[in-house]
Amino acid sequence: MADAIAKTILVVDDEPDVRTYFETALTDAGFNVIAASDGEQALEAIRTKKPDLISLDLVMPRKSGVRLFHELRRNREWASIPVLIVTAHARDEMGGSDLESILKDSSMSGPGVYLEKPVTAVTYVRSVKKILGIESGEDENDTLFYKEKLAEKLKNTDPATLKKLLDILDKKE
DSSP: OOOGGGOEEEEEOSOHHHHHHHHHHHHHTTOEEEEESSHHHHHHHHHHSOOSEEEEOSSOSSSOHHHHHHHHHHSTTTTTSOEEEEESOSSSTTTHHHHHHHHHOTTSOOOSOEEESSOOHHHHHHHHHHHHTOOOOOSTTOHHHHHHHHHHHHTTOOHHHHHHHHHHHHHHO
């Protein structure tokens, strides 16, 4: 299987918080990450360094993800870049029909996977790894898995227990 560290992912999303979230998840998983806030910036990034995978939001200003996707598929050099569509608009009028047309158009090698926001870091990284043929598991080396499990547990934890946990972590440093 391929090595995550040798792979470059282009994250294209107009929401800075979402971009940072995805960048952090991918960086923690060992990927090289390039980011763009719209389709125009993404094209500039692709011209500079062809990524191994593009994580693409559909609805963005300037050049939408849908327009970028179609442009990628018309370009011989870029058509083979795998695309993971990550959108909050899979089922609404802003992006639902666009996503449906991308997924149904058999003449294009469209994305095999799309994710609906909100998406967890673990699900996101696993999807990227799956598309790239990188093994992914829930073992003791899967930092994202443990971070997510810990975050779930901490949601309903009382302050006294949180303090005890912090004390334990402080002692280990």
